[in-house]
Amino acid sequence: MRLSQYFLPLLKETPKEAQIASHRLMLRAGMIQQSSAGIYSWLPLGKKVLDKIAQLVREEQNRAGAIEIMMPTIQPAELWQESGRYDDYGAEMLRIKDRHERDMLYGPTNEEQVTDIFRSHVRSYKALPLNLYHIQWKFRDEVRPRFGIMRGREFLMKDAYSFDIDSDAARQSYNRMFVSYLKTFARMGLTAIPMEADTGPIGGDMSHEFIILAETGESGVYFHKDWLNTDLVTSVDYSEDLQPVVDRFTSLYARADEKHDPANCPVDEGDLMSLRGIEIGHIFYFGEKYSEPMGATVAGPDGSNIPVHMGSYGIGVSRLVGGIIEASHDDKGIIWPRAVAPFDVAVVNLKPDDDGCTACAEDLYARLGAAGGDPLMDDRDERPGAKLASIDLIGIPWQIVIGPRGMANGVVEVKNRATGEAVEVSPESALSMVMDGAA
Numbered sequence: 001m002r003l004s005q006y007f008l009p010l011l012k013e014t015p016k017e018a019q020i021a022s023h024r025l026m027l028r029a030g031m032i033q034q035s036s037a038g039i040y041s042w043l044p045l046g047k048k049v050l051d052k053i054a055q056l057v058r059e060e061q062n063r064a065g066a067i068e069i070m071m072p073t074i075q076p077a078e079l080w081q082e083s084g085r086y087d088d089y090g091a092e093m094l095r096i097k098d099r100h101e102r103d104m105l106y107g108p109t110n111e112e113q114v115t116d117i118f119r120s121h122v123r124s125y126k127a128l129p130l131n132l133y134h135i136q137w138k139f140r141d142e143v144r145p146r147f148g149i150m151r152g153r154e155f156l157m158k159d160a161y162s163f164d165i166d167s168d169a170a171r172q173s174y175n176r177m178f179v180s181y182l183k184t185f186a187r188m189g190l191t192a193i194p195m196e197a198d199t200g201p202i203g204g205d206m207s208h209e210f211i212i213l214a215e216t217g218e219s220g221v222y223f224h225k226d227w228l229n230t231d232l233v234t235s236v237d238y239s240e241d242l243q244p245v246v247d248r249f250t251s252l253y254a255r256a257d258e259k260h261d262p263a264n265c266p267v268d269e270g271d272l273m274s275l276r277g278i279e280i281g282h283i284f285y286f287g288e289k290y291s292e293p294m295g296a297t298v299a300g301p302d303g304s305n306i307p308v309h310m311g312s313y314g315i316g317v318s319r320l321v322g323g324i325i326e327a328s329h330d331d332k333g334i335i336w337p338r339a340v341a342p343f344d345v346a347v348v349n350l351k352p353d354d355d356g357c358t359a360c361a362e363d364l365y366a367r368l369g370a371a372g373g374d375p376l377m378d379d380r381d382e383r384p385g386a387k388l389a390s391i392d393l394i395g396i397p398w399q400i401v402i403g404p405r406g407m408a409n410g411v412v413e414v415k416n417r418a419t420g421e422a423v424e425v426s427p428e429s430a431l432s433m434v435m436d437g438a439a
């Protein structure tokens with residue numbers, strides 16, 4: 001992409017309404033624009049990151065055996081009346097009437113909708129286990145939408161729903177999602193701590209919240225310091241028994257502030273850490289809570305009809321965009337982990353009116369693209385300082401800076417955004433550094 005032809009509305013001023021780094025940086029980097037309280041448009045740079053995160057989540061869901069579907073955003077009230085949640089859910093639910101005066105709602109979550117799909121089609125335990133997920137916009141009329149897209153009213157969530165014949169099988173489905181969450185967040189360069197959680201309005205028996213560490217997080221967490229250096233479950237294979245893996249992780253201490261009891265904490269004071277964090281995922285096992293009232297039953301091995309055991313598994317896809325920025329930025333701007341970066345590399349031509357610089361920039365830009373990279377070319381008619389500052393701000397992992405001084409010696413500068421290290425090398429080496437380098 002050529003910056004001269006892109007739509008990247010950068011802000012020079014720090015927006016007053018933004019209280020935390022991610023909100024400030026997303027506005028300044030032209031990623032989002034507020035439409036009304038807690039509701040945002042995603043501009044090209046933001047949309048690109050959102051899609052990358054969604055794709056990574058999708059890959060890990062598929063790997064764990066979940067199957068993608070797409071359910072609507074607007075749901076009929078009847079389904080929620082069947083489960084009993086229509087009245088319970090309260091003011092967070094956006095209730096709508098259609099032209100025929102039918103009660104509809106903008107889905108805050110999809111347990112009822114997916115249970116309806118299941119009961120319409122699945123008759124036998126032989127179809128189990130089954131895990132269906134989608135990545136879809138949700139609406140919750142939050143009392144205090146804030147921190148930009150971190151606590152929005154409209155937000156993008158991945159929600160998966162598992163169906164099993166009994167609680168033992170459901171536990172295995174839960175474990176697969178537990179492990180897949182750790183894998184997903186590790187790929188984004190995040191340390192995510194699963195913390196035993198209350199089940200809230202979803203209800204149920206077993207639940208973990210996944211918290212990523214950030215000073216501005218809304219949740220306080222006490223945890224064993226080993227969480228910071230565990231080589232997360234990247235090598236765990238879904239064909240092995242996951243119970244010992246999950247047990248190993250859940251045995252490592254992690255408690256919400258309000259549940260931490262210093263007098264009875266099993267962790268030595270020297271090993272205990274207390275930080276703030278952001279909830280980016282939440283998983284639940286709730287057994288027959290929806291299948292029973294909604295009649296989602298299957299014929300078991302002996303022919304008798306049994307309500308299925310269900311779990312649900314959410315990831316805040318849009319919240320993750322902010323969460324990753326909270327975990328990875330400096331005073332110059334965002335530092336994207338390569339896996340979710342909007343572009344792999346920025347080619348910064350400091351002097352577009354210099355033929356040598358432009359020939360080199362064009363050549364590198366073309367070869368980076370041909371090598372499978374996704375380069376952003378800064379070919380704007382701007383001061384060098386302004387170019388470098390905006391590329392730092394938008395956080396592209398690598399920068400190749402081309403200027404007349406380097407050109408005279410046949411070199412360009414390659415800078416790693418995360419470490420700040422810069423070296424002068426030939427354009428040839430710049431290409432291989434960027435394409436082979438992990439950032």
Ligand code: ATP
Nearest residue numbers: 149150151152155157279280281282314315316319
């Ligand atoms: P919170 O405790 O932050 O209000 P929740 O427990 O109500 O979240 P869940 O129902 O568990 O949320 O939803 C699953 C995930 O969706 C959460 O872990 C979070 O990442 C994301 N999420 C929930 N509410 C919002 C919101 N208002 N804006 C953005 N993301 C959200």
Ligand code: MG
Nearest residue numbers: 209279281282
């Ligand atoms: Mg939650």
